[in-house]
Structures are given as structure tokens and as C-alpha cells.
Amino acid sequence: MSILLLFTLILQILAGPNSNLKFNGKGEFKIVQFTDTHINLKNASNLEVFTTIKEVISIEKPDMIILTGDIITEDDPQQAYRNLAQIFEDAHTPWAVVFGNHDSEHNFSRKQLADFLFSLPMCLNNDIRTIQGNSNFILPVIGKDKKPATLLYCMDSNSYSTLKPAVEGYGWLNFSQVEWYRNSSAVYTQANNGKPLPSLAFFHIPLQEYTLGWNNKSSKAFGVRNEDESSQALNTGMFAAMVLGGDVMGTFVGHDHINDYIAVYQNIALAYGRVTKKMKDADDPIAGGRVILMKEGKRQFDTWIRETGGKKVLECAFPDSFILKK
DSSP, rough: OHHHHHHHHHHHHHHHSSSBBOTTSSSEEEEEEEOOBBBBTTTTTTHHHHHHHHHHHHHHHOOOEEEEEBBBSSSHHHHHHHHHHHHHHTTTTTEEEEEOTTOOOOOOHHHHHHHTTTSSBBOOOOOOSSSSSSEEEEEEEEEESSSSEEEEEOOOOOOSSSSSSTTOOOOOOOOHHHHHHHHHHHHHHHHHOOOOOOEOOOOHHHHHHHHHHHHHHOOOBBBOOOOOOBSSSSOOHHHHHHHHHHOOOEEEESSSSTOEEEEEEETTEEEOOBSOOOOTTTTEEESEEEEEEEEEESSSSSEEETTTTOEEEEEETTGGGGGGGO
16 A cells, blocks of 8 residues: 555545445434436336335435446536435435446536436545546544444446457456555444454455355355346456455445345355336336445344335344354
């Protein structure tokens, strides 16, 4: 770690978070993850998403909303994002976005989109400009001692391979992002007297380890795997860094619309959100959002899916629900 980067990270911690996210009096913090909305106002496509999001927020009353990519898929995403921002502002709920592979396929670059999001009310995006991608930032959640009790790592999993035709497929978390995570994790752990903060990570494209999690015979899994994981074309070691860092207890992604499972591998929960747009086939998952209820100071969380119509499904608790009984 460079001295400059270390100094910058320490200053960020000492200065305190600017997000004002806090655990409540019960020591709980609730997140709702929405993903793969694919809204297109011009073509009047997936507009029912707005109703779904309003309904889930009304039922769950979260402390934070995180959108995990492929949100607006049209040439000018500004008005659609303003519509989303109005929903979140009306609900008095802060929100953040990590980009998917489709978010920069149109007239807005990732940087332009990042700059635009900074201007929207209650959006907590704060892009780290010195590493790959444009939706990399950390949101600390403050505990009862007025210090960070957990971290929400938000990462840009990028879009498509930059090595075509030699390497096809989707993009990957760059080495600069892995190093940024490792350094940040180490600094926060050091500031917490050497104890890793129980944390979560959010990005769009599932890591290759998701397949290993689903196939892990020593642990239960909840939800469905209706398609193969469309993971990054290259494995740059982010999962290994998280295992070694010891803070991340769960990762949450989108991308594969008809997967909604959560599995465990190497003591990290590997979770999909629930696709938030309405799917076409009758046996596809019903549109909704994933809810994550964190517990202050504990390496555990509860999670479930809240569907359109209000039904609560796939409720489980990490790590207890995933332990196989002998």
C-alpha cells in the first residue's frame, strides 16, 4: 500500500462517514436490493418497475436502497433516474447504484452517469476516481459508539472483456479494485483494534465462486438457479481477497435474471437479488427485491425476498440457516 493511499484512507475514516447511515436503537439496519430493472421511458418498457419498487419500500421501510446494475437502458437515462430518485426521496430513504454491463451501452458513459448521479437527492454514490470503474465507494454504517460498525462495499464489476477476441465474455473486477478493497479493509480493521467489521459487498456480475457456492455440498442453499452463472471472463482474486480480509460476510449481485439463490462458500454468503422487472415466462421468478437485515456487531444477517403483491419468500439467516444438520 502506498503511503499516500494509506494516508488518504486514514483521513477518510477519521473524518467520519458523510452518509449518515446508522443502526437503529434495536441494533438493526435494513437494506433493500433492487436489480436489473431495464427501464426505458422512451419505449415504455418495464415501467411497472416503479410500482414494484414503491410497494416493496412501503412494506419494508428500509434504511438504505442499493440498485445493483442494469437500471436504465436508454440513450438518455436522466429522467428515468429522476423518477427513481423521487420515489426514494418521498420515502426519505438514501440510495446508491453500482453499474451493470448494460448501463453504459448507450449515449451516457459510465463517468457521465456517475457525475449525474452525484446531483440526485439522497443518492450516496461517491466514486473513487483513481481505480478502474465508476461506481466504487464504501458506505460505513455507524453503530452505537458513533464509529463504523459495518461497511457496504459498492463496486463496479465493469461491462465486457477488454481483451477480445482472445478473451470473450463479461468484464472483471480489475486488479486496482482488488487492491483498493484489500487496502481499505486493512485500514478499517486496524482502526477497529484489529477486528474486521462485519460487512457486505454489492456489484452486478457474479463472481466465478458463485458456481462453487451453489455446488457446495457441505452447506444448504436457498432459492433457484435457473441458468448458468454469467460470471466474469477472468478471475482476478476478489473473492480470495475477501476471504483473507475477513470482513465481507456476503456479496449481492444481479445480472442473471432467473437466478435468485443465496449459497455459502468459504464462510461467505453469495447471493443474487430478485430481478425487479417483470419476466415473461410463467415459471420465472416474480418481480421484487431482496431484503437484508444486518445486526450490529455480529457476523450474521437475515434475508428474504419481497415479491410484487407483497408475498415474503425465501427467508433465511446467515450463517445458521445454511448449516447442515447431522
